[in-house]
Amino acid sequence: xxxxxxxxxxxxxxxxxxxxxxxxxxxxxxxxxxxxxxxxxxxxxxxxxxxxxxxxxxxxxxxxxxxxxxxxxxxxxxxxxxxxxxxxxxxxxxxxxxxxxxxxxxxxxxxxxxxxxxxxxxxxxxxxxxxxxxxxxxxxxxxxxxxxxxxxxxxxxxxxxxxxxxxxxxxxxxxxxxxxxxxxxxxxxxxxxxxxxxxxxxxxxxxxxxxxxxxxxxxxxxxxxxxxxxxxxxxxxxxxxxxxxxxxxxxxxxxxxxxxxxxxxxxxxxxxxxxxxxxxxxxxxxxxxxxxxxxxxxxxxxxxxxxxxxxxxxxxxxxxxxxxxxxxxxxxxxxxxxxxxxxxxxxxxxxxxxxxxxxxxxxxxxxxxxxxxxxxxxxxxxxxxxxxxxxxxxxxxxxx
Numbered sequence: 001x002x003x004x005x006x007x008x009x010x011x012x013x014x015x016x017x018x019x020x021x022x023x024x025x026x027x028x029x030x031x032x033x034x035x036x037x038x039x040x041x042x043x044x045x046x047x048x049x050x051x052x053x054x055x056x057x058x059x060x061x062x063x064x065x066x067x068x069x070x071x072x073x074x075x076x077x078x079x080x081x082x083x084x085x086x087x088x089x090x091x092x093x094x095x096x097x098x099x100x101x102x103x104x105x106x107x108x109x110x111x112x113x114x115x116x117x118x119x120x121x122x123x124x125x126x127x128x129x130x131x132x133x134x135x136x137x138x139x140x141x142x143x144x145x146x147x148x149x150x151x152x153x154x155x156x157x158x159x160x161x162x163x164x165x166x167x168x169x170x171x172x173x174x175x176x177x178x179x180x181x182x183x184x185x186x187x188x189x190x191x192x193x194x195x196x197x198x199x200x201x202x203x204x205x206x207x208x209x210x211x212x213x214x215x216x217x218x219x220x221x222x223x224x225x226x227x228x229x230x231x232x233x234x235x236x237x238x239x240x241x242x243x244x245x246x247x248x249x250x251x252x253x254x255x256x257x258x259x260x261x262x263x264x265x266x267x268x269x270x271x272x273x274x275x276x277x278x279x280x281x282x283x284x285x286x287x288x289x290x291x292x293x294x295x296x297x298x299x300x301x302x303x304x305x306x307x308x309x310x311x312x313x314x315x316x317x318x319x320x321x322x323x324x325x326x327x328x329x330x331x332x333x334x335x336x337x338x339x340x341x342x343x344x345x346x347x348x349x350x351x352x353x354x355x356x357x358x359x360x361x362x363x364x365x366x367x368x369x370x371x372x373x374x375x376x377x378x379x380x381x382x383x384x385x386x387x388x389x390x391x392x393x394x395x396x397x398x399x400x
Contacts, residue, residue, distance in 0.1 A: 001014075001052060001053065001054045001385055001386070001387050001388075002385070002386045002388075003054060003055060003056045003057075003372070003383050003384070003385050004383065004384040004385075004386075005056050005057065005058040005124075005374075005383040005384075006058035006059060006060055007058065008057055008058035008059075010055045010056060010057050011055070012053040012054055012055040012127075013053065014051055014052055014053040016049070016051045018046055018049055018133070019046065020045070020046050020393060020395075021043060021044060021045040021046065022043060022044045023041060023042070023043030023044070024041065024042055024043065025039055025040070025041040026039070026040045026041070027039050028040065034145055034146050035143050035144070035145055036143075036144060036147065037143065037144070038141065038142070038143045039140075039141070039142045039143065040140070040141050041138070041139075041140040041141075041142075042137075042138070042139055042140075043137070043138045043140070044135060044136070044137050044138070045135065045136050045138060046133055046134070046135050047133075047134045047135065047136055047158065048133060048134040049133050050130050050131060050132040050133060050134075050162050051130065051131050051132075051133075052128070052129070052130045052387075053127070053128070053129050053130075054126075054127065054128040054129075054372065054385065055125075055126070055127050056124075056125070056126045056127075056128075056372065056374065056383050057123075057124070057125045057126075058123075058124060059121050059122070059123050059124070059173060060121065060122050060123075060124050060380070061120075061121040061122075062379075062380070063379040063380065064115075064117070064122050064124070064170055064379075065124070065168065065170050065183070065185070065374065065375045065379075066093075066098060066099070066115045066117055066170060066183060067115060067379060068375045068376050068379050069089050069090060069093045069098065069099065069115075070093075070099055070113050070114065070115050072087055072089065072090055073086065073087070073090035073093065073094070073099060073113050074111065074112055074113060075111055076090060076111065077110050077111055078094075078101060078108075078110055078111075081094040081095075082094070088230060088245045089185075089230075089232070091243075091245065092230070092232040092243040092244075092245060093232065095241070095243040096232050096233065096234040096241040096242070096243045097116060097180075097234060097236075097241060098115070098116060098180070098183060098232070098234050099113045099114065099115055099116065100113065100114055100116055101113055101114075102114050116178065116179070116180040116234075117170075117172065117178055117180050117183075118172060118176040118177070118178040120172065120173065120174060120176060121173045121174075122170050122171065122172065122173065123169075123170070123171050123172075123173050124168070124169070124170055124374065125168070125169045126166065126167065126168045126169070126374060127166070127167050128164065128165075128166045128372070129164070129165050129166075130162065130163065130164040130165075131162075131163050132160075132161040132162035132163055133161060134158060134159075134160050134161075135158065135159050135161075136156045136157065136158040136159070137156070137157045137158075137159075138154050138155070138156050138157075139154065139155045140152060140153065140154040140155075141153055147205070148204065148205045149202065149203075149204055149205075150202065150203040150204075150205075150213075151201070151202050152200075152201045152202075153198070153199065153200050153201075154198070154199040155196070155197075155198055156196065156197045156198070156199060156220070157194065157195070157196055158194065158195050158196075158197070158220060158222070159193070159194050160191060160192060160193035160194070160195075160222065160224065161191075161192055162189075162190065162191045162192075163188070163189070163190045163191075164187075164188070164189045164190075165186070165187070165188050165189075166186065166187045166188075166189075167184070167185075167186050168183075168184070168185045168186070168187075168374065169182065169183065169184050169185075170182070170183040170185075171183070171235075179236045179237050179238070180234060180235075180236055181235050181236060181237060182234070182235040183232070183233070183234055183235075184231075184232070184233040184234075184235070185230070185231070185232050185233075186230065186231040186232075187228070187229070187230045188227075188228070188229045188230075189226070189227070189228050190226065190227045190228075191224055191225070191226045191227075192224070192225050193222045193223055193224035193225065193255075194222070194223060195220045195221050195222035195223065195255075196220070196221060197217065197218050197219065197220040197221070198217075198218045199215060199216070199217045199218070200215065200216050201213065201214065201215035201216075201262075202214055202215070203264075208268075209267055209268040209269075210265070210266070210267045210268075211265065211266050211267075212263075212264070212265045213262075213263070213264040213265070214261075214262060214263050214264070215261075215262040215264075216259070216260070216261055216262075217259065217260035217261075217262070218259065219256045219257050219258060219259055219286075220256070220257045221254065221255075221256050222254065222255040222256070222257070223252070223253075223254055224252065224253055224254070224255055225250045225251070225252045226250065226251045226252075226253075227250050227251070228251075229244065229245070230244070230245055231243070231244040231245075232244075253289055253290060253291075253294070253295070254289070254290035254291070255287070255288070255289055255290070256287065256288045256290070257287055258282045258283050258284055258285075258286040258287050259282065259283070259286065260280060260281070260282040261280070261281050261282070262278055262279070262280045263278075263279050264276065264277065264278045264279070265277055272318060272319040272320070273316070273317070273318050273319075274316065274317045274318075274319075275314075275315075275316050276314070276315045276316075277312070277313065277314050277315075278311075278312070278313040278314075279310065279311075279312055280310065280311040280312075280313075281308065281309075281310050281311075282308070282309060282311075283307075283308040283309075284302075284306035284307060284308070284309065284335040285302060285303045285306050285307060285308065287302050287306065288302070289302070304337070305336060305337060305338075306335050306336060306337060307334075307335065307336065307337040309333030309334060309335055310333045311330065311331065311332045311333055312330065312331045313328065313329070313330040314328065314329050314330075315327070315328035315329075315347075316328070319353075321353075322352050322353060322354060323350060323351065323352060324350070324351040324352070324353055324360075325349075325350060325351075326347070326348070326349035326350070326351065326360075326362065327347065327348050327349070328345070328346075328347040329344070329345065329346055329347075330343075330344070330345040330347075331343075331344055332344075332345070332368075339371065340369070341368060341369055341370055341371075342368065343366060343367065343368030344366070344367050344368070345364060345365070345366045346364070346365045346366075347362055347363065347364045347365075348362065348363050349361060349362030349363070349393075350362075351395075355399070356398065356399055356400075357396065357397060357398050357399065358395075358396070358397050358399075359394075359395070359396050359397075360393075360394070360395040360396075361392070361393070361394055361395075362392075362393045362395075363390070363391070363392055363393075364389075364390075364391040364393060365388070365389070365390060365391075366387075366388070366389040366391070367386075367387070367388050367389075368386075368387050369384065369385065369386055369387070370385040370386075370387060371383065371384060371385060372385055
């Protein structure tokens, strides 16, 4: 991932080894009928990997994270801060002497605060390290009618496991009269969840060389549990102060994702070249958080921030026995209404297909843009991120 912040370009890298999928398919012959067989499958798929590292660094002579905290704290009394009846960042900033009350002459102005940093340029540095994955257990059944109409259904049980650790540092870039030299602010966020969905699909063989298909993916209903902990440390010339806060109890809620509709087509040329295309449409504004009374504003934000989007996938393969050459392209639309965070995937592969087994190797290049806010957009412009993923995928299967 490359970041672009205040004229400074920073890159960070992450490597890992994942198991993408496992599956087992059973075939039940039906004899001399129009429905020749029933296929039953069980499997496990990794839908997404969250292993990522991001570094953001640069000098900032404008409004800082501490300025953001000062403005958010203004209006709370010193008694509110001492008793913890304010925003968590405000309470920690008060307890670590990141901020102090404003003085008017010799009198304290209760409810107004100032930063203990100088007014000079600050160096800002942040690392974000995430790990985890979205996986799905699947139970599928399929059959074909007269080898022309193919029907299938899949029950999916997805599981979510996500951890993100972010460390932010704000420090003086030169020796100043200010006693405060550096702020360290850490956040640890974890989310665990599980859900269920149903996928229905059909393919119709129009001719020996041409097929069309369609599928519907129902919304996935998730139950998600989150934990959040934060820690603030201030470094002075003569001391270091530390303050930690977090949820006392895990936060649990339900999430429903949008429907997905898919249409597809494939055709064969010269008996050894296959061309296929998929068109997907899904409306991210239909996502919803539950219970309603707790997420009224969150659901309104979903309908404003997100949009309906489309995905296009095109693939081709050439059969040169015993080898199969493959290539593909996918354009995944942006879920955000006012931001182009679309992604492009390019894939190239080689396979061997024998009677008893098959083996494939593929390289996938995935590229897309994103943004990250160090703090409120009122104080700082978003940091531009460019994510590039290189994947080498091996697949092996056996027939019996």
